Amino acid sequence: MRRLAASLLLASLGACTFQPKYVRPAPAVPAGWRIADPALLASETDLAALDHRAIFRDTRLQSLIARGLENNQDLKLALANVAAARGLYRVQRAALLPAVGASASATVRKGANGNLVNVGTNAASGIRTSYSVDIGESAFELDLFGRVRSLSDTALNSYLATEQAARATRLTLAADIADVYFTLAADRSLLAIARQTATSAERSVTLTAVRLKGGVAPRTNLRQAETIAATARSDLANLTTIVDQDRNALDLLVGMPAAADDLPGAIEDVDALVAPVPAGLDSSILLRRPDVVGAEYQLRSASARIGAARAAFFPRISLTSFTGLASAALSSLFTGGSFNYSAGASAALPIFDWGVNRGNLAAARAQAEGATASYQRAIQSAFREVSDALARRATIADQINAQTALEAAARDTAFLTEQSYRGGALSFLDSLDAQRALYGAQRSLVAARLLRASNTVALYRALGGDTFADQAAPERR
Numbered sequence: 001m002r003r004l005a006a007s008l009l010l011a012s013l014g015a016c017t018f019q020p021k022y023v024r025p026a027p028a029v030p031a032g033w034r035i036a037d038p039a040l041l042a043s044e045t046d047l048a049a050l051d052h053r054a055i056f057r058d059t060r061l062q063s064l065i066a067r068g069l070e071n072n073q074d075l076k077l078a079l080a081n082v083a084a085a086r087g088l089y090r091v092q093r094a095a096l097l098p099a100v101g102a103s104a105s106a107t108v109r110k111g112a113n114g115n116l117v118n119v120g121t122n123a124a125s126g127i128r129t130s131y132s133v134d135i136g137e138s139a140f141e142l143d144l145f146g147r148v149r150s151l152s153d154t155a156l157n158s159y160l161a162t163e164q165a166a167r168a169t170r171l172t173l174a175a176d177i178a179d180v181y182f183t184l185a186a187d188r189s190l191l192a193i194a195r196q197t198a199t200s201a202e203r204s205v206t207l208t209a210v211r212l213k214g215g216v217a218p219r220t221n222l223r224q225a226e227t228i229a230a231t232a233r234s235d236l237a238n239l240t241t242i243v244d245q246d247r248n249a250l251d252l253l254v255g256m257p258a259a260a261d262d263l264p265g266a267i268e269d270v271d272a273l274v275a276p277v278p279a280g281l282d283s284s285i286l287l288r289r290p291d292v293v294g295a296e297y298q299l300r301s302a303s304a305r306i307g308a309a310r311a312a313f314f315p316r317i318s319l320t321s322f323t324g325l326a327s328a329a330l331s332s333l334f335t336g337g338s339f340n341y342s343a344g345a346s347a348a349l350p351i352f353d354w355g356v357n358r359g360n361l362a363a364a365r366a367q368a369e370g371a372t373a374s375y376q377r378a379i380q381s382a383f384r385e386v387s388d389a390l391a392r393r394a395t396i397a398d399q400i401n402a403q404t405a406l407e408a409a410a411r412d413t414a415f416l417t418e419q420s421y422r423g424g425a426l427s428f429l430d431s432l433d434a435q436r437a438l439y440g441a442q443r444s445l446v447a448a449r450l451l452r453a454s455n456t457v458a459l460y461r462a463l464g465g466d467t468f469a470d471q472a473a474p475e476r477r
Contacts (some may be wrong), residue, residue: 019153020302024296025372049126052174052275055460058273061181062264064254065121065174071255072173078166085162089157102135135414151308157301164294169470171290175461177253178456182271184246185264186450191239192266193442198236201229208428230430232439267446271453276393277460286382289464295378301363302371309361344385392455400452403445410434410441 053062069075109129204225211217251257264270286292350357417434420426 019149019304019308020306022300025299025375050460050463051346052460055275055277056178056273057457058181058264058270059273060264061178061270061273063256064181064250064262065177067255067256068173068177069170072253073255075166075169075173078169082159082163082166085159086433088159091155105132106130114338147308151304153304154301154308157297157304161294161297161301162163163292164257168290168294171461171464173253177250177455178457178460180253181251181264182245182267182450182453182457184243184250185267185270186446187239187243187246188264189266189268189446189449190443191236191243193439193446194232194235194239197435197439198229198232201225201232204431204435205229217428224428224432228435267449267453271449273454274456275463277456277463285384286379286464289378290381291464292375292382295375299368299371299375304360305364306368309357309364381463382464386459389459389462392451393459396448396452396455398447400448403441403448407438407441407445410438414438 052065056062056065107128108129205222208217208222208225212219212222247258247263250263287296414431414434414437417426417431421428423430
């Protein structure tokens with residue numbers, strides 16, 4: 001009963017800790033978004049975890065994201081860091097339990113000049129032999145003041161923060177692949193426009209050259225047509241290079257060459273397969289972002305370090321115990337009379353450490369304050385990213401409608417102007433101006449379509465709500 005009471009007393013003392021109770025700081029951001037479009041107020045107030053496949057409905061893009069999550073080297077590095085942090089946590093966690101080990105030894109000793117060092121089993125030869133087998137624990141620290149537990153909590157939260165960094169890498173990778181995919185689609189559209197413009201410009205050069213020979217058009221018209229054709233050829237060469245570079249960037253993100261069938265066509269085809277991201281009004285949804293969750297785990301880790309620093313002011317008590325068998329003869333090692341045991345305890349109390357423990361405690365508190373600031377900064381940055389994306393989304397539809405109307409008007413103007421020029425009603429300069437206006441309107445419409453797709457990617461990334469990420473940080477385990 002006395003042993004049981006002592007064990008219960010030690011267990012209750014081991015539950016003591018100087019670690020401050022963790023309280024999540026209130027986010028230093030408004031409770032809702034400053035949304036420009038009142039129609040967006042109808043969005044859900046509670047936003048469930050998103051799935052990139054529900055947002056990016058293009059099956060080719062989904063396939064590329066899936067392969068990127070399997071093959072991307074940056075993601076593999078992040079996962080390796082998670083495995084390393086998990087291993088370090090297990091090492092620190094093991095300090096809470098005694099380490100039991102076994103040992104065996106055999107000793108043969110002989111005195112100088114044949115004299116016996118100690119009388120043993122063979123006095124005639126002056127040789128003494130001994131054998132032993134032991135099992136027990138060595139220097140196990142009783143965690144009376146929670147120092148080891150606080151260090152274990154520090155390692156746990158550091159591991160969980162590293163895990164969130166890996167989840168943030170997954171989220172970023174999916175968004176980056178989508179961004180490059182849409183950029184490639186837009187550049188392919190621009191390439192097609194440049195190719196059409198170059199073909200049309202070459203026809204204008206041929207037509208103007210014929211009119212020059214017939215004395216109908218001056219040489220300046222030919223030179224102007226050649227200028228437009230040269231500009232179109234230059235844009236064509238540049239865009240060909242850009243498209244190839246986009247493919248290289250996509251291959252790097254995916255971690256392997258993308259098949260031709262997995263590449264997008266024109267931006268007009270793929271941006272229609274992008275679903276709008278529902279943006280919840282409550283800014284607390286930002287607490288599920290992997291970077292914000294990771295910052296909170298770092299804050300928890302810093303808080304646990306304060307507990308370890310406080311406990312360093314109190315004694316450390318260690319236990320050592322061994323139980324085993326010892327004999328001067330191997331044949332009698334396992335007999336009843338060879339049993340022995342030993343037990344001991346030691347305590348260490350800092351008296352004069354010249355301010356080391358106080359300095360460690362001050363450093364731990366300062367690190368906790370810094371972790372709090374980093375956590376709040378992560379939330380504020382997330383809030384700005386979402387607000388910026390929402391501000392763009394509120395006007396992007398009007399911008400695309402205006403650019404579509406502009407492109408249609410420029411196309412009709414170019415057609416009518418060319419017909420009038422062929423009929424002699426307008427000058428060639430009027431026709432060139434109309435062609436330039438159409439070329440610019442086409443490029444602007446492509447840019448607006450890309451902006452809409454990129455805005456969806458930005459909002460998806462800013463909300464951080466894919467199934468890769470936790471909804472919120474779990475309580476300390």
